[in-house]
Amino acid sequence: MTIDRELENELRAALRRQPPPRDLTPGVLAAVCRPGPRPRRWVAVLAAACVLLAVVAGMAQWREQAARRQEAAARADARQLVFALRLTAADLGRVQRHLH
Amino acid sequence: MDVSSDPDAFAQLVRVHQAMVFSLARHLLGDADEAEEVAQEVFCKLFQHAEALESDRHVLFWLRRVTVHQALDHGRRRRVRPRVGLESAPEPLAPAAETDPWRAERLRDAVAALPPEQRAAVVLRYEEDMEPGEIAQLLRVSVHTVKSRLQRALRQLRATASACQPETSRR
Numbered sequence: 001m002t003i004d005r006e007l008e009n010e011l012r013a014a015l016r017r018q019p020p021p022r023d024l025t026p027g028v029l030a031a032v033c034r035p036g037p038r039p040r041r042w043v044a045v046l047a048a049a050c051v052l053l054a055v056v057a058g059m060a061q062w063r064e065q066a067a068r069r070q071e072a073a074a075r076a077d078a079r080q081l082v083f084a085l086r087l088t089a090a091d092l093g094r095v096q097r098h099l100h
Numbered sequence: 101m102d103v104s105s106d107p108d109a110f111a112q113l114v115r116v117h118q119a120m121v122f123s124l125a126r127h128l129l130g131d132a133d134e135a136e137e138v139a140q141e142v143f144c145k146l147f148q149h150a151e152a153l154e155s156d157r158h159v160l161f162w163l164r165r166v167t168v169h170q171a172l173d174h175g176r177r178r179r180v181r182p183r184v185g186l187e188s189a190p191e192p193l194a195p196a197a198e199t200d201p202w203r204a205e206r207l208r209d210a211v212a213a214l215p216p217e218q219r220a221a222v223v224l225r226y227e228e229d230m231e232p233g234e235i236a237q238l239l240r241v242s243v244h245t246v247k248s249r250l251q252r253a254l255r256q257l258r259a260t261a262s263a264c265q266p267e268t269s270r271r
Binding site: 004007008010011012013014015016017018019020021023024025027028029031032 | 147261
């Protein structure tokens with residue numbers, strides 16, 4: 001028998017299942033049947049209200065920022081359009097001068 | 101498998117598995133009182149989760165996994181090392197035999213002194229007779245990790261065991 005096999009057998013013997021010194025069932029049943037602490041309902045309500053408030057405030061802020069972003073984008077587009085129109089007008093003026 | 105609404109069925113479940121749960125915790129913690137405490141906690145958790153457990157096999161797997169984690173957590177919280185160090189143990193008077201209770205006790209102490217992950221692997225392998233693959237599934241690690249933990253633990257235990265051999269049997 002190799003040393004490892006011997007050690008493994010010794011371990012199996014040393015770690016053999018040991019029953020508890022007394023039946024655990026009555027203690028476990030008493031523990032699970034014991035009424036737990038009453039949940040504090042107002043804490044849950046307050047927490048839910050805070051979450052709701054945070055969500056509503058977050059959504060409002062997000063909408064405001066989205067509107068601001070849209071407005072800024074529209075302004076930039078308008079500026080670009082005016083600039084393009086100016087360039088076109090200048091080019092048209094130049095062409096007209098050449099024709100006359 | 102909902103036994104939470106049937107106290108008799110739940111009591112029967114506790115009776116069937118209490119030796120396994122207590123023994124696992126006992127070998128992982130090295131203390132009977134604490135093992136009893138852990139076993140109680142594990143069965144209370146079982147009561148709360150009974151609805152989600154589908155079969156006897158599932159219950160056994162769940163109990164083993166929760167017991168190992170609960171016992172290791174308990175051990176980490178108290179941060180207590182085994183009470184009897186091998187160095188302080190007296191020399192044996194007679195050559196070691198397979199059923200030598202002194203040697204078995206020293207081995208249990210040596211197992212309790214292993215790092216938690218190695219201890220869990222050794223206890224599941226030699227107490228519960230589980231294969232490395234099953235241990236890997238239970239501890240949620242790879243089979244390679246389990247094998248390497250077992251090898252390292254055995255190396256350590258072999259060194260401890262040979263240190264415990266009386267001079268005559270070592271020659």
